[in-house]
Amino acid sequence: MKQIDLRILLVLVLCVGLIVYAAYRAGRSPCVSREPGLRGEVMRQADGKYVYFNGECWTSRPMPPTDTPF
Numbered sequence: 001m002k003q004i005d006l007r008i009l010l011v012l013v014l015c016v017g018l019i020v021y022a023a024y025r026a027g028r029s030p031c032v033s034r035e036p037g038l039r040g041e042v043m044r045q046a047d048g049k050y051v052y053f054n055g056e057c058w059t060s061r062p063m064p065p066t067d068t069p070f
Helices: 001-026
Strands: 031-033 041-046 048-053
Touching: none
Parallel strands: none
Antiparallel strands: 041 048
């Protein structure tokens, strides 16, 4: 009985760890390149994809708009 409880606990801990890791990876902006650039700059790569400089590195995720309509 104790061994089954330990297995269930281990599976739960692994599932929670996997969920936390997935949330962490989803929240990060993966860097495409560390070349220098200006914040908000857009560059088209040789394969036709656009990359955006977020102030730290080039990413495939565009910057959020900074203007407000009213």
